[in-house]
Amino acid sequence: MLRLxxxxxxxxxxxxxxxxxxxxxxxxxxxxxGRNGAGKxxxxxxxxxxxxxxxxxxxxxxxxxxxxxxxxxxxxxxxxAPEERRLxxxxxxxxxxxxxxxxxxxxxxxxxxxxxxxxxxLPELKEFGPRKAAGLSGxxxxxxxxxxxxxxxxxxxxxDEPFQGLAPALxxxxxxxxxxxxxxxxxxxxxxxxxxxxxxxxxxxxxxxxERGEVSVA
Amino acid sequence: xxxxxxxxxxxxxxxxxxxxxxAAVFMVAVGLxxxxxxxxxxxxxxxxxxxxxxxxxxxLGLFVASLGAPPWAGLPVLLxxxxxxxxxxxxxxxxxxxxxxxxxEPVLQLxxxxxxxxxxxxxxxxxxxxQPVVFDAPLKWLGTVDVPFGADAIPFTAYQLYVLPxxxxxxxxxxAVVLRYTLVGRMVVAVTVDREAARAMxxxxxxxxxxxFTAGAALAxxxxxxxxxxxxxxxxxxxxxxxxxxxxxxxAGLGQIEGAAVAALLIGLGRxxxxxxxxxxxxxxxxxIMVTVLLFRPQGLFGVAETRRI
Numbered sequence: 074m075l076r077l078x079x080x081x082x083x084x085x086x087x088x089x090x091x092x093x094x095x096x097x098x099x100x101x102x103x104x105x106x107g108r109n110g111a112g113k114x115x116x117x118x119x120x121x122x123x124x125x126x127x128x129x130x131x132x133x134x135x136x137x138x139x140x141x142x143x144x145x146x147x148x149x150x151x152x153x154a155p156e157e158r159r160l161x162x163x164x165x166x167x168x169x170x171x172x173x174x175x176x177x178x179x180x181x182x183x184x185x186x187x188x189x190x191x192x193x194x195l196p197e198l199k200e201f202g203p204r205k206a207a208g209l210s211g212x213x214x215x216x217x218x219x220x221x222x223x224x225x226x227x228x229x230x231x232x233d234e235p236f237q238g239l240a241p242a243l244x245x246x247x248x249x250x251x252x253x254x255x256x257x258x259x260x261x262x263x264x265x266x267x268x269x270x271x272x273x274x275x276x277x278x279x280x281x282x283x284e285r286g287e288v289s290v291a
Numbered sequence: 292x293x294x295x296x297x298x299x300x301x302x303x304x305x306x307x308x309x310x311x312x313x314a315a316v317f318m319v320a321v322g323l324x325x326x327x328x329x330x331x332x333x334x335x336x337x338x339x340x341x342x343x344x345x346x347x348x349x350x351l352g353l354f355v356a357s358l359g360a361p362p363w364a365g366l367p368v369l370l371x372x373x374x375x376x377x378x379x380x381x382x383x384x385x386x387x388x389x390x391x392x393x394x395x396e397p398v399l400q401l402x403x404x405x406x407x408x409x410x411x412x413x414x415x416x417x418x419x420x421x422q423p424v425v426f427d428a429p430l431k432w433l434g435t436v437d438v439p440f441g442a443d444a445i446p447f448t449a450y451q452l453y454v455l456p457x458x459x460x461x462x463x464x465x466x467a468v469v470l471r472y473t474l475v476g477r478m479v480v481a482v483t484v485d486r487e488a489a490r491a492m493x494x495x496x497x498x499x500x501x502x503x504f505t506a507g508a509a510l511a512x513x514x515x516x517x518x519x520x521x522x523x524x525x526x527x528x529x530x531x532x533x534x535x536x537x538x539x540x541x542x543a544g545l546g547q548i549e550g551a552a553v554a555a556l557l558i559g560l561g562r563x564x565x566x567x568x569x570x571x572x573x574x575x576x577x578x579x580i581m582v583t584v585l586l587f588r589p590q591g592l593f594g595v596a597e598t599r600r601i
Contacts, residue, residue, distance in 0.1 A: 144490045145493070155488060159485050161477075161481050172481065172492055175474050176474070176493040177493050225493065
């Protein structure tokens, strides 16, 4: 269970989040819907510890994670796929997927098991494996970013506008992959942001709207 | 043909000189490049580490020699002095100063590192004096080699022929392997490419930065230590080194380890040819090379233009 409570965040002196609270239960699929600049990316970066909270708290499975540094959140089991995919271009796709698991110091067999699981959910990643990440299209890169988040996201996965800029065929495949996640990861809390609710309607069980840094349940 | 017959030896000497000079400059420039990569701070004081490395190595070498150590001991002393300078000053500078400057305006960063450079320059004068320091025991111990060049042979010191380029090549090879094939190297690359994404993947970016800065400081100090036996150390050596390594980094393009080696060769050779052929242009040649490259390739010879986003 991932919970944000009364989160207030400023970026460069401008208030972006004003008391945002919501919960993603274990196994929950929650959509966070809002226009550009509404605070979606800021919400996810706050959950990842990449922005300081002026007020409020972050909780993971009932434990206070507010002051856990960003680089320890992956260790807590939070996987994150940022909006601009942010892969490491000079690494192969496989090395991009392996990096967070290796950084955590997971044992070789465990890493292999997780990689197989990710390949099972996203079979195209196995084909891309030996290719340099810089050579992928935007849509293929989004798939890799999802896979990378799943490598460490054993408790929560945050996906920032995964459908943004995807070609229709890829968007369909991405949606299919998300649907497979429901069965494969029944305990993982998944939070997905998007600017339009239409794409996610069939994939989520709760929709939260965010506008000017304030949320309301739709 | 007749010019070459008359000046052939000069060309050979310029080649050899340029090679050993390029080796020392590469050691400084590659560290500057790595540090800029992870911190996005152009550290003007990086040249001071070269100067202090040189002075520390020469002083330690003279001291050890005065204790009656055999002449070969000069070589490990050079290495030890560089490691010492890097391990002491690197973490100190990163922790106390540069870490606090990371999110500041670039102008402020430049001013602060420039101030640090001035302070270190004066501290260096306090510690090592302003008289030229000469420690050429390793140079003398290794003797000279006759390098065949056409029908002639050029006598050249074995130290400059083997040790300087050898250490630079070893550094290049080690860095390339570490950055490409080890986890810690991949973490350095990840922080360089995208600090925030790296942190989200579980990488302790602050620790990676400290490690990289310390390694960069030790490399600069090693460059100074290796160059020490070939020059007499005087105040101001730090300034000329940092400016030259800026030229190398800009010519190569940021984030390019092998590129920095090629650019160091280009600029080292260019400078030494100027010394022999047209000495009045010695100072200008490195920057003329840099400006020419940047006019046609603003991202540097090997730099990659911003990758596409979508």
